[in-house]
Amino acid sequence: MAASRGRRVLWHGRCWFSQTESAVPSPSSDSLYPPIVASATAKSKAAKRRRLEYFNQRVHGAASIEEKLRLYGKLQRPKYMLYPQTFALNADRWYRSFTKTVFVPGLPPRAASAAAKGPGAVAPEAARPPEGAAGAAPEAARAPAPGAEAAAAAKTPKPAAGAAPYLDVGELRSLACDALLQESFYQHKKQPYLYRYHDHTPGPFLTQLVSSLTTFLCGLNPLLAASSLDLKPEVNYYWHYGEEVVVHGHRKGRVDPVRFQIDDKPHLQIRVPKQLPEIVPLESDLGDVPVIEHKPSKLPLFKKQYENKVFIGSKVADPCCYGHTQFHLIPDNLKRERLVRARLEDQIEVVYRANGIASLFAWTAAQAMYQGFWSEADVTHPFVSQAVVTDGKYFAFFCYQLNTLALTVETIQNNPRKNICWGTDSKPLYDVVEDGNVKGFNDEVLLQLVRFLLNRPKEL
Amino acid sequence: VCEGVRQAQWLTKTKRVEGLPPSVLDIVDSPAHRLGDYEEGVRRAVSHARFWDTTEVAPRREHYCPVLFEDLIHLCRLMAAKYPSLAKRMLARNYRIAATWERESILLQVRGLNGILMNSMAPIPPVASKEEILATEEHVLETFYPISPTIDLQEVNVYKELNDTGESSRFKDGYPYSHPHTLFFLESANIRPNRFRPEQLRAKMLMFAFGNALAKAKALYGNDPKVLEEPIVVQSIGTDGQLFQFMVFQLNTTDLVSSDGIKNLVWIDSDQNLYEKAQCTPEVKKRVVTKPVGIYGFQPDTFKKFLALYLHGTV
Numbered sequence: 001m002a003a004s005r006g007r008r009v010l011w012h013g014r015c016w017f018s019q020t021e022s023a024v025p026s027p028s029s030d031s032l033y034p035p036i037v038a039s040a041t042a043k044s045k046a047a048k049r050r051r052l053e054y055f056n057q058r059v060h061g062a063a064s065i066e067e068k069l070r071l072y073g074k075l076q077r078p079k080y081m082l083y084p085q086t087f088a089l090n091a092d093r094w095y096r097s098f099t100k101t102v103f104v105p106g107l108p109p110r111a112a113s114a115a116a117k118g119p120g121a122v123a124p125e126a127a128r129p130p131e132g133a134a135g136a137a138p139e140a141a142r143a144p145a146p147g148a149e150a151a152a153a154a155k156t157p158k159p160a161a162g163a164a165p166y167l168d169v170g171e172l173r174s175l176a177c178d179a180l181l182q183e184s185f186y187q188h189k190k191q192p193y194l195y196r197y198h199d200h201t202p203g204p205f206l207t208q209l210v211s212s213l214t215t216f217l218c219g220l221n222p223l224l225a226a227s228s229l230d231l232k233p234e235v236n237y238y239w240h241y242g243e244e245v246v247v248h249g250h251r252k253g254r255v256d257p258v259r260f261q262i263d264d265k266p267h268l269q270i271r272v273p274k275q276l277p278e279i280v281p282l283e284s285d286l287g288d289v290p291v292i293e294h295k296p297s298k299l300p301l302f303k304k305q306y307e308n309k310v311f312i313g314s315k316v317a318d319p320c321c322y323g324h325t326q327f328h329l330i331p332d333n334l335k336r337e338r339l340v341r342a343r344l345e346d347q348i349e350v351v352y353r354a355n356g357i358a359s360l361f362a363w364t365a366a367q368a369m370y371q372g373f374w375s376e377a378d379v380t381h382p383f384v385s386q387a388v389v390t391d392g393k394y395f396a397f398f399c400y401q402l403n404t405l406a407l408t409v410e411t412i413q414n415n416p417r418k419n420i421c422w423g424t425d426s427k428p429l430y431d432v433v434e435d436g437n438v439k440g441f442n443d444e445v446l447l448q449l450v451r452f453l454l455n456r457p458k459e460l
Numbered sequence: 461v462c463e464g465v466r467q468a469q470w471l472t473k474t475k476r477v478e479g480l481p482p483s484v485l486d487i488v489d490s491p492a493h494r495l496g497d498y499e500e501g502v503r504r505a506v507s508h509a510r511f512w513d514t515t516e517v518a519p520r521r522e523h524y525c526p527v528l529f530e531d532l533i534h535l536c537r538l539m540a541a542k543y544p545s546l547a548k549r550m551l552a553r554n555y556r557i558a559a560t561w562e563r564e565s566i567l568l569q570v571r572g573l574n575g576i577l578m579n580s581m582a583p584i585p586p587v588a589s590k591e592e593i594l595a596t597e598e599h600v601l602e603t604f605y606p607i608s609p610t611i612d613l614q615e616v617n618v619y620k621e622l623n624d625t626g627e628s629s630r631f632k633d634g635y636p637y638s639h640p641h642t643l644f645f646l647e648s649a650n651i652r653p654n655r656f657r658p659e660q661l662r663a664k665m666l667m668f669a670f671g672n673a674l675a676k677a678k679a680l681y682g683n684d685p686k687v688l689e690e691p692i693v694v695q696s697i698g699t700d701g702q703l704f705q706f707m708v709f710q711l712n713t714t715d716l717v718s719s720d721g722i723k724n725l726v727w728i729d730s731d732q733n734l735y736e737k738a739q740c741t742p743e744v745k746k747r748v749v750t751k752p753v754g755i756y757g758f759q760p761d762t763f764k765k766f767l768a769l770y771l772h773g774t775v
Contacts, residue, residue, distance in 0.1 A: 175547070178550065178636060178637070179550070182550055182552065182631075182635070182637075185632065186631045186632045186634075186635040187552055187631055188631070188632075189554070204553060208550065208551065211534075211537065211551070212547065212550075214534075214537070214538075215537040215538070215540045215546070215547050216540065216547050218537075218538045218540065218541050219540070219541035224538075225538050225541060228504075228508065228531070228534075229530065229531075229534045230513070230527075231526075231527075231530055233513070234514070234515065236515070309515055311515050313513075314508060314512040314513055315511065315512040315515075317507075317511070317512055318504075318507075318508060318512045319504065436632070436634055
């Protein structure tokens with residue numbers, strides 16, 4: 001039944017109180033009497049079910065996405081605030097259980113063409129028999145275009161297949177080193193503020209690196225040419241998971257869903273108009289979701305009541321409504337040295353993982369809500385996004401596939417789907433910067449970053 | 461600076477030319493670059509900055525001015541697909557400039573945090589021909605007697621004459637992107653009195669462009685005042701999120717003590733609107749929507765000039 005039928009609805013305080021009839025439009029052909037349904041206002045389970053059903057119908061029948069989001073987050077109650085960057089121990093296990101995510105270590109194996117692009121195009125300067133001599137002719141026509149590559153072309157081998165792009169490792173490395181040296185060595189800056197070292201060097205370095213790499217790679221990836229780069233955007237998501245009994249207050253004793261809200265501020269984000277392709281099919285099962293017996297407040301997580309926001313970084317009207325890559329900067333209070341001093345070395349990776357899982361879940365779920373899906377209307381195709389979490393020197397890469405939004409108590413029962421997150425451990429990009437030289441530069445990390453940026457749907 | 465650009469011109473011994481120089485206008489008009497393709501992208505950038513970037517209904521100027529700038533620079537950077545040498549540019553944010561010079565026995569110094577600088581590996585070639593430079597010799601700098609040229613300037617006791625060759629170099633030696641290309645000024649304060657008026661913004665742009673060019677000249681040619689064989693060109697763009705000021709400055713001489721001789725040149729294109737109005741909520745009069753949400757008075761030419769200044773020197 002169309003909930004928005006023009007009948008007025010009265011809200012009494014915090015009850016969901018409707019004065020409409022059940023408004024089943026069955027005409028009076030069968031019986032002269034209106035259908036017998038449970039009351040809408042009584043303090044009974046049937047009445048509660050009926051109110052829930054009415055709410056679901058209203059959201060289903062909302063006229064536009066903004067209206068749907070407004071109705072979805074209309075009722076404000078105390079909710080747990082999830083922080084992607086947290087000092088809580090083993091936070092990534094808790095976050096996986098709240099978001100029904102399976103964590104798979106390592107990155108997903110790409111499609112065959114991408115895998116051929118990867119090792120073939122970006123092999124190191126060590127002599128390698130050139131694979132695919134057939135690719136040499138078209139490649140030779142492309143190679144002289146970037147002028148500086150003429151010297152490097154001799155040592156960089158040819159790509160594996162004729163269709164693979166030509167990536168010059170030397171050029172990429174010099175871009176990254178230039179960005180790093182500018183921020184840490186060449187530019188004169190004031191002393192960093194106390195506990196704000198991440199804004200002094202790693203933050204600007206990350207911005208520079210991503211901008212230069214995007215500039216360099218936009219010829220190879222047409223999706224980047226239509227992308228939108230946000231600096232320090234906001235990403236928010238609100239959802240229900242599980243049930244609890246209200247402990248104190250005038251609503252004591254009632255059974256309520258557990259509400260969560262993520263308010264994230266990634267350092268940098270790339271949004272694109274077309275979606276990234278799915279990595280594995282929608283119904284795949286790659287592992288188990290941890291089950292936590294304790295209340296969420298034991299993590300520690302704290303409750304607050306404020307506006308329920310769902311936001312991907314820009315409003316619904318923006319054409320770039322799908323996410324590509326996020327870049328997160330680990331703040332100074334979670335840096336490695338501090339954790340090592342507190343003898344929590346195993347929590348170093350947990351910080352990166354928790355950040356990746358929570359931020360990507362919030363982003364992909366918000367993207368799905370922008371397309372009209374929600375917990376009662378589950379996604380029909382997976383939503384994929386990527387993230388890079390770094391503290392300026394160590395980089396960790398994450399890939400997330402959202403398969404389901406149905407995490408509420410009613411919808412999770414028959415839902416076999418799980419969300420999947422692939423992630424790596426953090427690896428250093430360089431060893432040390434001394435006197436205008438970068439020592440121990442790690443090409444692997446840079447190439448992984450480049451592969452992330454080159455990711456695009458198959459049609460492009 | 462109370463007299464605005466005229467005062468800045470006297471202080472920097474500069475002659476002013478209205479409009480942009482011919483080399484930049486060539487890039488704007490040339491059909492080879494197809495600058496018109498980017499109109500859709502620019503509209504999206506303006507809508508993103510003014511409407512979509514925040515959960516509130518209408519973002520403040522402090523929020524939308526930098527976002528608009530970042531989006532426009534992102535669009536310009538994507539041109540590197542066509543011109544690979546554009547990748548040889550580096551943006552330096554929050555950096556400080558220091559330059560000193562003497563002007564008719566008054567010691568002047570430009571110092572401060574001036575926003576965002578874009579550096580490039582290759583310098584911009586001189587914009588004015590040799591004849592034009594020689595013609596500036598006859599030009600007389602306008603003075604505004606009885607107002608002293610140093611009105612509104614802060615008089616400070618300077619104990620160290622700082623130049624970019626000294627310890628306060630903005631960049632250390634050996635920096636590969638050593639040529640200042642363009643300076644960007646974002647007037648993003650929310651309250652109008654905290655923002656520079658267009659005239660003062662232009663004067664500030666001129667002073668800082670001059671400061672950067674002078675510092676580069678001293679780094680390249682030493683501290684002696686002389687006429688430069690290879691003039692140094694520095695551009696600058698100032699905006700408050702809607703109005704754009706474009707400026708191209710060419711330093712011809714570092715001999716600034718006297719008011720005669722060869723002068724420096726500046727081309728100014730002022731008060732270019734990118735759009736007239738950005739309506740965030742529909743204007744409703746007597747229950748009828750008179751003005752729906754959207755951008756009104758969009759002028760793509762302003763972005764073409766922005767892009768032309770960005771591409772200047774590499775195409």
